[in-house]
Amino acid sequence: RHLRELGWLEEHTARPTGARMMLASVPREKPVEQEHVQKNVIVTFSRLLQVEGTSVPVLGEGGKIEVQMNNDGTLLNASKVWREVAGLGPWEKVKPYEEALAEAMSQIKEPWLYAVDDWEWGYVEEAGNVEQGSMPLVYRFWLTPTADADVRETPPLLIEVPA
Numbered sequence: 277r278h279l280r281e282l283g284w285l286e287e288h289t290a291r292p293t294g295a296r297m298m299l300a301s302v303p304r305e306k307p308v309e310q311e312h313v314q315k316n317v318i319v320t321f322s323r324l325l326q327v328e329g330t331s332v333p334v335l336g337e338g339g340k341i342e343v344q345m346n347n348d349g350t351l352l353n354a355s356k357v358w359r360e361v362a363g364l365g366p367w368e369k370v371k372p373y374e375e376a377l378a379e380a381m382s383q384i385k386e387p388w389l390y391a392v393d394d395w396e397w398g399y400v401e402e403a404g405n406v407e408q409g410s411m412p413l414v415y416r417f418w419l420t421p422t423a424d425a426d427v428r429e430t431p432p433l434l435i436e437v438p439a
Contacts, residue, residue: 278343278351279321286341286358288324290333295320297344316352318344323358325399325411335416338401338408357404365410370397370439376415380435389425390433394418397439413439 279285297315302308323339324331337357344353371379377395381387395418399411414436421430 278345278354279341282354282356284341284354284356286321286323288326288331289321289341290324290331293320293322294318314347316344316346318342323401325361327364332413333396333398334401334411335396335398335414336400337403338406339399355404357401359401359408359411361411370413371415371437373415376437376439377417379437380415380417380419383435383437384419384433386430389422389430390419391422392417393420393432415439 295318297318299313299315301311301313303311319342321341321343323334325334326332338359339357341356341358342354343351346352373395376397377392381390384390395416397413397415399413401411402408415438417433417435417437419433419435421427421432
């Protein structure tokens, strides 16, 4: 409803995701028990680009519509970063997943200490305050330490490689 009222409806979006903003407090009477109260909700709509009939996700700070609502559903805040796509560049073959993963792992000094926790690929749209002439296609890999790793010496990593 809020998107319709703002005139922000878009045809190609991924399923919306929601996040509850919570407050935690500890009452004086029972200081060992935390109370959690929902402050508000943020619903995010992420952009999908249509490329030869295939929906390709848009990653990054841009390509998003965020609607923050109070608990009663009233609008608290809204933002939209949705650049106009002027045209598509020349088609290039996308690297296979295995090749992109090998490239990402080659950037780590001790790759045997990491495992892939999650990954995604898509076009990157920057935040609204960043000038952007093109939207590169990338793979993103979230890597976490394996059981053999010392977690103090081996932090989780996010590695992005061109697709």
